[in-house]
Amino acid sequence: MDRARYSRLAHRLLPIAAPVDPAVVNEVLGLLPLGADSKVLDVGCGRAALLVDLVAGRGVRGTGVDHDREVLEIARAAAAQRGCADRLTLREARALEVEFDAPFDLTLCIGASHALGGQVSMLEGLARWTAPGGHALWGEGFWRRDPDAAYLAAIGGSKHELLSHHGNAAAARARGWSVIWSATTSDACWDRYEGLYRLGMARHLAEHPDDPEAAAFRERSESWYDGYLRWGRDTMGFALYLLQRDGASPGAACPP
DSSP states (O other): OOHHHHHHHHTTTOSSSSSOOHHHHHHHHHTSOOOTTOEEEEETOTTOHHHHHHHHHHOOEEEEEESOHHHHHHHHHHHHHTTOGGGEEEEESOGGGOOOSSOEEEEEEESOGGGGTSHHHHHHHHHHHEEEEEEEEEEEEEESSOOOHHHHHHHTOOGGGOOOHHHHHHHHHHTTEEEEEEEEOOHHHHHHHHHHHHHHHHHHHHHOTTOTTHHHHHHHHHHHHHHIIIIIHHHEEEEEEEEEESOOOTTOOOOO
């Protein structure tokens, strides 16, 4: 099964491929000192909906990196429609293989730490790419409680893939970041995300019954959603962490 294609199709109804509340994301980003001179990097950007919003709404210069060509084409079309394509650079590459000429004022990695080999290498990568005093907005899963072995088997996961909520914050601090704000995803937001993820794939299968991967996609979708309802809703959480690198100027605007 082509997992990248599965993810793209299942997320078709979700502008951000992660269980986050756009209002919360927009609130915290609205408190950061971003403007026409700011540079923003989105690692594992997907359709780059958040990055395009920042470029179009705040006038920043944005760079997005993703290995999926089709989602980048969607991002380019969205930027062109909003008249900001000239301030957006999209690179088709695996994030671990990319280097940049200068650091960024804000880096984003929301639900995409796997693109950098996991939480540790992701935090280290963002630190390399973020200017002193700059910020990173990181979205990551965490265990609310020890996962049931049957749940891990159902999703093909490992207990060691995630930390606790506090463990995520501690991992960031251990790699030179200050954690200056965080917010966990509500149950309602999780339900919305998982429901639309399920519905997106169901619609694809209804529209394309002859898809050569239909059987594998259907089995994966049904197994995943059943696992969420049975175990995942009470086991896995998701949180946003606003991080700041050392060297902030005294007047930098930060959320309270």
